[in-house]
Amino acid sequence: MNFWQRALKSxxxxxxxxxxxxxxxxxxxxxxxxxxxxxxxxxNVERETKKKMGNVATVEMDYERFEKETADMSDEERYSEDxxxxxxxxxxxxxxxxxxxxxxxxxxxxxxxxxNKLKVYTPEDGSMGMGGNYFSLKGGNLTEPLDMREGLIxxxxxxxxxxxDINESTNAVLVSKEVAEANNLSVGDQLVWDIRSEVYxxxxxxxxxxxxxxxxxxxxxxxxxVTIAGIFSVVKKDDSGQSDQSxxxxxxNQAWMLMDQINTFYASNNFVKEFNKVQMEKLxxxxxxxxxxxxxxxxxxxxxxxDDVDAFRQEADALLPDYYKVVTNxxxxxxxxxxxxxxxxxxxxxxxxxxxxxMFIISLVVLLFLRDRKQELGIYLSLGExxxxxxxxxxxxxxxxxxxxxxxxxxxxxxxxxxxxxxLMQSDFMSPQVDNGMVYYGSLxxxxxxxxxxxxxYQVNFSVGYIITYLLLGLGTVLLSAVLPLLxxxxxxxxxxxx
Amino acid sequence: MTLLETKAVDYYYQDGDQRRYILKETSVAFEKGRFxxxxxxxxxxxxTFLSLISALDxxxxxxxxxxxxxxxxxxxxxxxxxxxxxxxxxxxxxxxLSAVENVLVPMSITKNxxxxxxxxxxxxxxxxxxxxxxxxxxxxxxxxxxxQQRVAIARALATNVDIILADEPTGNLDEAMExxxxxxxKDLAHVHNKCxxxxxxxxxxxxxxxxxLYLRKGxxxxxx
Numbered sequence: 001m002n003f004w005q006r007a008l009k010s011x012x013x014x015x016x017x018x019x020x021x022x023x024x025x026x027x028x029x030x031x032x033x034x035x036x037x038x039x040x041x042x043x044n045v046e047r048e049t050k051k052k053m054g055n056v057a058t059v060e061m062d063y064e065r066f067e068k069e070t071a072d073m074s075d076e077e078r079y080s081e082d083x084x085x086x087x088x089x090x091x092x093x094x095x096x097x098x099x100x101x102x103x104x105x106x107x108x109x110x111x112x113x114x115x116n117k118l119k120v121y122t123p124e125d126g127s128m129g130m131g132g133n134y135f136s137l138k139g140g141n142l143t144e145p146l147d148m149r150e151g152l153i154x155x156x157x158x159x160x161x162x163x164x165d166i167n168e169s170t171n172a173v174l175v176s177k178e179v180a181e182a183n184n185l186s187v188g189d190q191l192v193w194d195i196r197s198e199v200y201x202x203x204x205x206x207x208x209x210x211x212x213x214x215x216x217x218x219x220x221x222x223x224x225x226v227t228i229a230g231i232f233s234v235v236k237k238d239d240s241g242q243s244d245q246s247x248x249x250x251x252x253n254q255a256w257m258l259m260d261q262i263n264t265f266y267a268s269n270n271f272v273k274e275f276n277k278v279q280m281e282k283l284x285x286x287x288x289x290x291x292x293x294x295x296x297x298x299x300x301x302x303x304x305x306x307d308d309v310d311a312f313r314q315e316a317d318a319l320l321p322d323y324y325k326v327v328t329n330x331x332x333x334x335x336x337x338x339x340x341x342x343x344x345x346x347x348x349x350x351x352x353x354x355x356x357x358x359m360f361i362i363s364l365v366v367l368l369f370l371r372d373r374k375q376e377l378g379i380y381l382s383l384g385e386x387x388x389x390x391x392x393x394x395x396x397x398x399x400x401x402x403x404x405x406x407x408x409x410x411x412x413x414x415x416x417x418x419x420x421x422x423x424l425m426q427s428d429f430m431s432p433q434v435d436n437g438m439v440y441y442g443s444l445x446x447x448x449x450x451x452x453x454x455x456x457x458y459q460v461n462f463s464v465g466y467i468i469t470y471l472l473l474g475l476g477t478v479l480l481s482a483v484l485p486l487l488x489x490x491x492x493x494x495x496x497x498x499x
Numbered sequence: 500m501t502l503l504e505t506k507a508v509d510y511y512y513q514d515g516d517q518r519r520y521i522l523k524e525t526s527v528a529f530e531k532g533r534f535x536x537x538x539x540x541x542x543x544x545x546x547t548f549l550s551l552i553s554a555l556d557x558x559x560x561x562x563x564x565x566x567x568x569x570x571x572x573x574x575x576x577x578x579x580x581x582x583x584x585x586x587x588x589x590x591x592x593x594x595x596l597s598a599v600e601n602v603l604v605p606m607s608i609t610k611n612x613x614x615x616x617x618x619x620x621x622x623x624x625x626x627x628x629x630x631x632x633x634x635x636x637x638x639x640x641x642x643x644x645x646x647q648q649r650v651a652i653a654r655a656l657a658t659n660v661d662i663i664l665a666d667e668p669t670g671n672l673d674e675a676m677e678x679x680x681x682x683x684x685k686d687l688a689h690v691h692n693k694c695x696x697x698x699x700x701x702x703x704x705x706x707x708x709x710x711x712l713y714l715r716k717g718x719x720x721x722x723x
Contacts, residue, residue, distance in 0.1 A: 001596070001603035013595040013638075379591045382555060383605045384580020495555035498587060499546050499666065 003389045007396035017369055018401050024365050025405035025478065026412075028358040032477070033406075033413020033470050035350035038421055040466040042344035045458040047306075049337065050330040054150070055303040057312065057328040059088060059096075059320060066323045085323040093299040096316045101308035106146045107299040109139035109272040113279065116194045116221065121178040121262045128259060135179075135193075136264040139272030141166060145174070146300050151235055153261070158187035158230030165229060166268045172229035174266035180231045187231060192223040199283050222282045224275060226265075234261045269297070306330060337454040343424060355477050362481035366398055370485050377489060378497030391486050398482050399475070406474040410467065418460035425455055501567075502661055502694050503529040503552060508561035510547055521547045523717040525561070531661055534688035535696045536705045539714035545698045546666060548714065552696070553585050553664050554578045565662075581611050584655030588667035590647040592639040598625060598650045599635040602657050609658040624653040628683055645676035652683060663687060665697045669704065681707050 001009075011018045066085065070078070077083060090107060097105040115133040122129045140146060143161045147153050156177055165172040175185060185191065198217045236258070267275075273295055303312055309328050316326045334341060370377070380390050510522040521544040529535060539545045550556040552563060554575035562569045570578045579585075584605070592601045602621040606613055614620050625635045628649040630642075639647055648668060655663050665684070669677035681704055687693040688709065697704055705711045712719050 001600050002607040005607075006593075006596075006604070009600070010595055375591065376593055379593060380604075380608075382553075382579060382585055382591070383608050384576050384578075385608045386576060495550045498555065498585075498591060499550050 003393040007393045021401045022405045025402045029409030030413040031354040034417035035347045036470045037414045037417030039347040041460045055306045057301045062325045101312040103302045105301040107297040109269045111137040116196045119182045139269035153232040156233045160230040171226045173226045174230045176262045177233045178262045189228045359481045363484045366485040378494045381494040402478040501528040504564045508558040520717045525719045532692045533709045536708035537698045537712045543714045549698045583662040586665040588670040590651045605657045663695045
């Protein structure tokens with residue numbers, strides 16, 4: 001009849017007290033398990049959603065901070081040349097690109113233009129149109145553009161860019177399959193972009209092929225020769241996993257993004273720089289200096305893992321000039337699913353508070369039971385049993401009953417967490433409260449997810465993380481709860497009890 | 500041969516500057532095979548004396564020797580576990596265990612060498628003191644007071660120690676039962692060569708003991 005056997009007999013033969021302890025741990029366990037389930041699920045949905053969003057970062061100006069810190073400046077200061085912070089140089093982007101968290105990166109010079117005859121792609125059903133032949137032009141430093149590496153587009157014809165196209169000034173461009181078909185273009189074709197632009201300027205400043213419209217604006221036209229180095233197709237994302245509840249605004253956004261992507265020409269940064277220079281001269285009669293500081297580049301950094309985001313942000317921010325910051329596409333998660341973050345925070349608080357409360361309540365219950373068993377404990381000590389084994393018996397009893405209660409509440413608490421989550425999903429609680437308005441279209445930074453997608457991905461289930469976290473937390477709480485009662489046993493004086 | 504001996508044992512409570520002595524200069528020796536009765540009125544220090552020789556407390560001065568070794572050196576826990584057994588007036592059995600399980604408890608605690616068939620030994624011990632197997636399997640709170648005291652005696656015998664200490668063992672029993680318990684103690688001392696020390700105020704026990712010690716005002720003597 002060693003202390004193990006005594007513990008088992010005590011549990012099974014003192015059913016009432018075992019049941020009370022079971023009930024206390026079960027009730028508290030449900031609260032903790034429910035909160036842990038929600039906590040794990042919010043963390044999981046965040047991680048999974050961010051994985052889907054990708055691990056891309058860019059650099060942008062922190063307008064909010066800039067406006068806040070310059071709010072008190074005088075008009076004189078505001079009109080000074082160095083009022084606005086200088087954009088980061090290409091060198092900075094290259095330094096950031098060398099950080100160990102980066103899988104690959106590029107910085108892109110962009111432009112846009114309207115043509116007379118070169119036709120843009122619009123959906124056949126005529127549901128969308130831009131009212132003109134508006135194209136985007138996207139530069140880069142890679143022979144395989146970043147959008148291609150990341151699976152946004154796929155080269156379907158031609159060899160694409162060569163090193164010469166990227167490093168020297170050639171007029172090679174990549175065109176989408178749809179635009180190529182609409183204009184009967186093939187790889188190797190040389191064509192001219194018949195640029196047309198309506199500008200509001202003094203007509204005397206316009207150079208060639210210009211006409212003045214009735215509105216007072218001036219239409220400037222000029223030709224720009226290009227060679228088709230390849231034809232790409234836009235990789236359409238699989239929407240089968242998307243929520244049926246996706247709102248029409250999101251569907252419309254996606255359609256616009258797709259159309260914009262199709263109507264984009266890819267070229268080298270050198271090409272875009274040269275094009276911008278020519279366009280500036282043709283439209284405004286100004287010749288720009290041939291320097292990088294006149295160009296605006298958008299960097300894109302593809303990270304090795306989303307786990308690197310925080311570390312990368314910290315190191316990259318240190319390299320950037322003041323008022324510029326790193327923005328990752330996963331930052332948009334907070335804007336889309338801010339409610340889940342709040343739910344996770346609340347669940348965290350509940351776990352902490354419920355664990356502390358459970359510790360005190362279980363301590364008290366065990367202590368009361370021990371006071372009831374003082375005589376029994378005195379008998380063991382008078383028989384020469386070590387205090388360690390007496391403590392061992394009590395710990396085994398508490399742990400066995402508690403572990404049973406925890407295992408049952410592992411299931412019921414999960415159901416509770418699921419029920420609470422479902423109720424919250426149907427309320428306004430999950431809606432984002434802060435709208436920073438930062439939405440990216442037509443780039444690697446764009447995210448075609450909405451709150452309903454995140455809601456669909458949110459699942460309270462029996463993940464390994466949930467089971468391990470809850471059982472460790474539960475058993476840890478119960479063990480800590482036993483500390484106070486164990487001190488009581490250490491202080492027991494068998495003479496006072498027995499005689 | 501002396502088995503247990505107290506040498507100039509003092510026990511007192513400090514009351515301000517004054518010491519209130521419960522036991523003073525107590526020296527006595529106990530031998531195997533004898534049945535001792537320690538008599539005294541309430542508050543005479545009988546229970547304190549028993550708590551000292553059972554290592555539930557320590558003397559303020561003096562020493563208690565078991566087979567010539569100070570029990571402080573043996574260690575109170577070890578001494579209680581392997582060298583003595585105590586029988587209490589209120590039986591002090593574990594309520595959620597059966598009679599036989601109560602007897603098995605000290606067997607699992609002691610380091611003394613015991614036979615492997617402990618369950619059988621426990622049943623035999625209970626049988627020896629008059630508890631049938633059927634009753635041995637009952638929870639102890641389903642037994643009468645006399646039966647519970649018998650179980651307590653069987654438990655005291657379970658570790659096969661030489662010294663049996665008892666504190667008012669018949670205090671809660673009727674006369675017939677009291678005599679049965681006394682007979683068991685006499686048998687343990689005379690047949691099984693145990694040293695049985697009973698603290699009591701009952702003259703019936705004193706009359707049948709081999710040696711009677713009187714405790715009066717903290718002083719132990721063999722004269723009434």
